[in-house]
Amino acid sequence: MTGYELSQLSMLEAEAVHILREVVATFERPVLLFSGGKDSVVMLHVAARAFWPAPVPFPVLHVDTGHNFAEVLEFRDRVVAELGVRLLVGSVQDDIDAGRVVEERGPRASRNRLQTTTLLRTIGEHSFDAVFGGARRDEEKARAKERVFSFRDEFGQWDPRRQRPELWNLYNGRHRRGEHIRVFPLSNWTELDVWTYIASERIELPPLYYAHRRQVFQRDGMLLADTEHAGPLDGERSYEATVRFRTVGDATCTGCVESRAATPEDVLAEVAASRVTERGATRADDRISEAGMEDRKKEGYF
Numbered sequence: 001m002t003g004y005e006l007s008q009l010s011m012l013e014a015e016a017v018h019i020l021r022e023v024v025a026t027f028e029r030p031v032l033l034f035s036g037g038k039d040s041v042v043m044l045h046v047a048a049r050a051f052w053p054a055p056v057p058f059p060v061l062h063v064d065t066g067h068n069f070a071e072v073l074e075f076r077d078r079v080v081a082e083l084g085v086r087l088l089v090g091s092v093q094d095d096i097d098a099g100r101v102v103e104e105r106g107p108r109a110s111r112n113r114l115q116t117t118t119l120l121r122t123i124g125e126h127s128f129d130a131v132f133g134g135a136r137r138d139e140e141k142a143r144a145k146e147r148v149f150s151f152r153d154e155f156g157q158w159d160p161r162r163q164r165p166e167l168w169n170l171y172n173g174r175h176r177r178g179e180h181i182r183v184f185p186l187s188n189w190t191e192l193d194v195w196t197y198i199a200s201e202r203i204e205l206p207p208l209y210y211a212h213r214r215q216v217f218q219r220d221g222m223l224l225a226d227t228e229h230a231g232p233l234d235g236e237r238s239y240e241a242t243v244r245f246r247t248v249g250d251a252t253c254t255g256c257v258e259s260r261a262a263t264p265e266d267v268l269a270e271v272a273a274s275r276v277t278e279r280g281a282t283r284a285d286d287r288i289s290e291a292g293m294e295d296r297k298k299e300g301y302f
Helices: 003-026 038-051 070-083 092-097 115-126 191-201 264-273 278-282 292-299
Strands: 030-033 060-064 087-091 130-132 149-152 180-183 212-219 222-225 239-244 255-258
Touching (some): 038 070, 060 092, 060 115
Parallel strands (some): 030 130
Antiparallel strands (some): 212 222
């Protein structure tokens, strides 16, 4: 690895550490969104480093659609147990059962949009005033608009026209009771930066991120895993292939790519050659419309 790469990673890590410490110093009840995906794993790794030798001074929260990959849930539980972090789980199924949301029906139905209600409910129940998220600006157009400190009103909504200036890495976390701030420590990282950091730090990830054999099927130009949550429809065929996931989430809308990349170094080579972001290539929920992600973020989505 070159000196430039080390310097770049060091600067990104230092910025993330500064953001994490700033939030802990100025907010009363922060929480970190942790799904077991690579970005949240990196964020938690940086948090553990930022506050060592003390424990991570806030809980982690997973908004669970009920349609997650079993390997990711097993990894999530093991990591938080090893770090001694308190895990909170907001269940989409609870909101469906309580009638707060209505589950979509049909062959292409997904619970992904329903996560917003569960997220906002859980934030309110615990009075969290700062919520760390692993979103990065290179992922998607709407996320590129967002500041590191993203103000949310009393309804959890985001207004892109009311962004606060962040000159000289000075962050404005001022808010009234009932409002909160979404905080993105990895905002300036790229997918390549994340994987370079994973490789250099030897950070463990769920095995789905590396090449493995699995039953898959094609749908709408995407390769989906054949699981209990999603399977082929009439005219679609399930077959075995060597694949990996660039991002992990709800199994009904998270695609994979054919790949032989079995190590972080192999993935780095793949990512360096890619011209499509991981969400653009493998997340069906981002294909709803040109402004689909921005519309959901205005409603309170991640």
